[in-house]
Amino acid sequence: MLLKTKRTCSVVLASLLAISIVGCSSADNTNNNTAVTNSDDPAWVEAKTTPFGAYPDTVTYSVGQMATKFTQLSGSPYEKDNATNNAWTRYFKDKLNVQNTTKFEANDGTDYNQKVSMAIVSGDIPDLMVVPDYATLQQLYENDLIADLTDAYKNTASDRIKEIYDSYGGRVIDNATFDGKIMAIPTTEISHGPGILWLRKDWMDKLGLEDPKSMQDVEHIIAQFVEKDPGGNGAGKTIGLVVDNENVAGVSGGQYSLNNIFSLYGAYPKQWIDNGSGQAVYGSVQPEMKPAITKIADMYKKGLIDRQLAVRTGDDRKALLTSGKSGSFLDNWWGSWTVADSIKLNPDAKWVSYVAPQSEDGSVTMFTGNPSSSYLVVRKGFANPELAAKIVSLQYDYQRYQEKDPATLKTFADYSSLNVAGSPISINIDYYDAFYRNVDIMKEALATGDTSKLTMNNDISAYNSYKKYLEDEKNGVKMDSNAWAGYESSITTASLVKESNIKEVSPVFFGSTRSMPLKWPTLTKMELEMYLKIITGDQTPDAFDQFVASWNKTGGEVITKEVNEAITSK
Amino acid sequence: MKNKKDQRAFHLMLAPGMIFLIIFSFIPMFGIVMAFQNYIPAKGISGSSWVGLDNFKFMLQIPDSKQIFANTIVIAVWKIVVGTIVSIVFALLLNEIRVKTAKKFMQTVVYLPNFLSWAILATVVMNIFSYEGPVNAVLGWFGIDPVLFMASNDWFRSMLVFTDVWKGFGYGSIIYLASLTSVDPGLYEAASIDGANRFKQLWYITLPGLMPTILLVTTLNLPNVLNAGFDQIFNLYNPLVYETADIIDTYVYRVGLVERQYSLGTAVGLLRSVVGIILILSANKLAQKLTDYRIF
Structure with missing residues (x-):
């Protein structure tokens, strides 16, 4: 009996196995x-x-x-x-x-x-x-x-x-x-455009603060927010800049990311950039990083950056901003969508976008994303x-x-x-500057009511929704948060970006190399720990030098070499 | 042979479970071969190249590997030790309560957290121990600066052990409570006649009576030293505490799934399973020796 059952079992197992293999290989x-x-x-x-x-x-x-x-x-x-x-x-x-x-x-x-x-x-x-x-x-x-x-x-x-x-x-x-x-x-x-600083304009007005340009202006505004508590959170309860814990910087168009502060010091974390002599180098281990991260650690110490950034989740970050616990975050041009709900919670909340902090010549430098x-x-x-x-x-x-x-x-x-795509081919081919390319024409059309210059068919429907938003605003109708977010990003911020002095740095490599699969996760982890430990004051900024040394030793050097080989062989 | 018909019904009842096991545990086991390949999804298992033990060799070269293994073992051992002690103490305390409804009530209350998933509990824990949370508020009354427990390498492991024990000790104590009922009441009577007080009774009768169960449960926990609790840590940790809290499972998750290093992930998982099965077998032997109980 027992033997028989065993045999039946093995037959069943074997046939199951056979079926699964046949299932994999029999293709049309x-x-x-x-x-x-x-x-x-x-x-x-x-x-x-x-x-x-x-x-x-x-x-x-x-x-x-x-x-x-x-x-x-x-x-x-x-x-x-x-x-x-x-x-x-x-x-x-x-x-x-x-x-x-x-x-x-x-x-x-x-x-x-x-x-x-x-x-x-x-x-x-x-x-x-x-x-x-x-x-x-x-x-x-x-x-x-x-x-x-x-x-x-x-x-x-x-x-x-x-x-x-x-x-x-x-x-x-x-x-x-x-x-x-x-x-x-x-x-x-x-x-993705440059990093955009989003601030609570109603708080700034309450405290009589000017629009920010330099890093000092930005720090001053956030410091005032934290000290003076314009949002009525209670003394010491207002939180500084909301920052992502896993991507402090280095993602093109990153949310809650400090890209602008790093680029102010000429640092491009996580990007393979040209070092000026035709060699690709990894941005996170360049000497420009140290002053940038020292500055950020200093801001953290002064309470200008969310003290609990390390433990926040994406939902937490969004909630801090929409609930009025914090009035500042560095994001991208569509950051208005992140905080669209704040209007629902507080009709007085008014977010505005700035291309800041700017360097002395009034420019902001961004690194470009993977183009394809x-x-x-x-x-x-x-x-x-x-x-x-x-x-x-x-x-x-x-x-x-x-x-x-x-x-x-x-x-x-x-x-x-109805949100239905339908086309068998779903890619997208659009101009590099698509998000601010036609903003002037749109603004003119909205001002004059003459839509004849709008080139794209989609522009007409966008025009109608912006028109309605502007009319609602004029007539004091309660604002729809989505209409606000759309207008704020695609019109207000887009034209701000278009008028700003933006410099671009294009990374030279986006792919993967032979050693990367094995060594990259460790290096990434090391890098992430470095950011958080230095920023939160767990380690002094001098730990950065140590990070660079061990990064190179643990495989960074080999990978840099491979990246350069990959670039020259292409 | 006579009652073959009856058995058929039992087998039928067993079937859904077995089919489930075959589909979700046995068939995926063939994927283990990925550990010996440089697995590329586009090429599939049949098309990927064989690399022998390269993945395992690499695993040992990872600069973090020592830290990850150490974290796993330290966290798991602490959880087992503290969890066992708390469960026993709680069972003994509960056993001393003579009001039946109070006893049942307590038992149910401490059992409840066991049913909540870590995804939910993590949020609760995070809030309780945040800067604005009640714990830091209490510390503030005594003039102590707020501590960010969940982002501190000094505190995080203790938090893991504490919250894990808090969640599980109600469940853990049930088995001890059950075996307490099997202690012969005559022994207590005799002891009290001899003039032993409650504490003496506990020390000389209850604990020795509980010993086989304690030994058994502890031995059966042995295979868990490589399982430090993925759900809990994954939901609670953050990059700042990787140093003290990154365990094998969270590492495999990040490297294997997030970074799509399927072969390396499989290799680490396989090694863990091998060590796990050795521990299970030796635990089984040990349990048999110490308490005359065998799992298989």
């Missing part, structure tokens, strides 16, 4: 090739070399895509829409005569990345797909699985698309270029590789700037109001 190995195209036919030649020209015959392409929640459309006229028949795919069909089929569909994030990995493992990738990182793109190129898009980009992408890429000064396209060949249409990561994070690739062997360039031209140029048909625009407006 059929390739759906598109119609054979006649390259001599003038109609085909034209379709292949113009961004918006339609193909004479329908071109079918398979695609791996992020899943869209079409259930959101229920109750609307589009409720039967799906991944292959929706506003975007119909638009593509109508304009370009192309039709997608779904190879795989997955939610954004890990799920999607796994599907991409599986497609690559099985060697059966869709005709078009977006890959989520540089390492995957590199892998696809090295395994010769993707098509060369150099000609497609040069001949078929629209002028505006090229202009947009040019606004990054070549950084983005270079990222997708291997051995001189453009292998992907990269996503663009628009500028995902890539649209085409399967090698797909008959119409230029399709990738055509689709992005249609989606990110024509539809945004040139489409004038009101019915079509209404469909897309309905889609976005």
Whole structure:
């Protein structure tokens, strides 16, 4: 009996194992090739070399895509829409005569990345797909699985698309270029802008404080907030600058981050920067760091920085600001969204943004972020590789700037109001300075009521919401916090940034090297401990020298060498 | 063989649990091979290259590894020692309460925190020990400067042990209370006739009667010395106290999942499991020797 049970068990286990293995390896190995195209036919030649020209015959392409929640459309006229028949795919069909089929569909994030990995493992990738990182793109190129898009980009992408890429000064396209060949249409990561200091204007007015410019001004204002308690928190209960505990600085567009104070001293923590002689060095271990961190430790000692920063969670930080416990934080231009709720809690709360602290010449220096994070690739062997360039031209140029048909625009407006994406290709291609590029035109339109100069189709709907916000404000209607946050970031702060003197430092390396996977976590941990211990006074600023020494010893030196090799070999 | 039919019903009842175990514990075990590979998700287990013991070698080279192991063991041992003592003392005290409703009430009250998850308790603990919290307010009355307990390397481990014991001692004392009922009441009667007071009774009858249980529970706790409590530490710690509170599990979480070093994470986890199973086996032997009880 016992023996028999044992045998049954092993059979069950073995078959379970077999099933799981089969489940992994049995992938769909059929390739759906598109119609054979006649390259001599003038109609085909034209379709292949113009961004918006339609193909004479329908071109079918398979695609791996992020899943869209079409259930959101229920109750609307589009409720039967799906991944292959929706506003975007119909638009593509109508304009370009192309039709997608779904190879795989997955939610954004890990799920999607796994599907991409599986497609690559099985060697059966869709005709078009977006890959989520540089390492995957590199892998696809090295395994010769993707098509060369150099000609497609040069001949078929629209002028505006090229202009947009040019606004990054070549950084983005270079990222997708291997051995001189453009292998992907990269996503663009628009500028996060400089660090923005957000302060409670109503507190400043109460205490008669001037707008801040220099570091001294900033310190003075925060000191007054903490001492004089303009928010009525009770003596000694007002908290200074709210700072993130895990990323004190060094994230592009970081929240609650002290980037501006570091850059004031010429320090760019966590960035691989050029040291002036063509060598890449790690910003966090440069001598400029020490005076910066000494200054911050001094601020902490004076109570100008949240004394409990080390133990705060993201929710805590937000709550401190919205509840009026603190009236200052260094953030990014969309920081108004972080504190939008304060208006709900206290209608008098008034946050304003400053590009501060500025250096003596009135400028603020920022480091730029990774210009590209995902890539649209085409399967090698797909008959119409230029399709990738055509689709992005249609989606990110024509539809945004040139489409004038009101019915079509209404469909897309309905889609976005229901928060439905729909397009099989979800990347974004927009100007580097997108967030403040058109702010003057928008302001002028709001002042005159003349919307004819607004270039983008989305601008019209944005215009309407800003208009309503301004009218509400004038008529003393209770402010909607989202409308306030939107106007404050996209109009007020955007034009502030546009008028400010911003200097940029571009890091020279964003990838990973051979030793990084093994050594980087330890080095990161060491660095994080250094910031917090020095700032909170657990160690004196002299501990920084010790940190630099052990950072180099524990693998930093090796990694710096590898980074330089990686840069020269590219 | 005769009652085979009856057994079938039991097996059926066992089945859901076993299926669950197979799916979530046995099948994922094949993933252990990742520890011997340079695992790249895009290539999968079959496509990733084999690197032998490289991950393990590297693990020992990590400058933090000593600190992490030391933290794990120190925190876990303190938790076991303090937790056991407090549970026993509490069980003995509770046993002395003669009013039945009061006894039941106390028992329930101290048992309650055991049902709360650390995600919730962490917030409570953080607030109690924050700058503005009640503990620092009381210290303030005595003119003591506020202490940021949760961000101090001097305090953090004590806080971990204290809060863990506070959460668990109600549950821990139940087993001792249960074994107290098995002490022969005749012994107490005889002792009181001989003139032994309550304390003497406790010392000479209750404690010796409890000894087998104490030994058993302590031995069975042995495998836990590598398990310092991920839930608790993960929810309470912050970068400032990594030095004293970063344990194997939190490190594996950060390196393995956050930094996506799957192979290294698996290797560390595997090593922990191996040490864990050695400890379980020796604990089993030890328990058998000391108390004549075996788990398997």
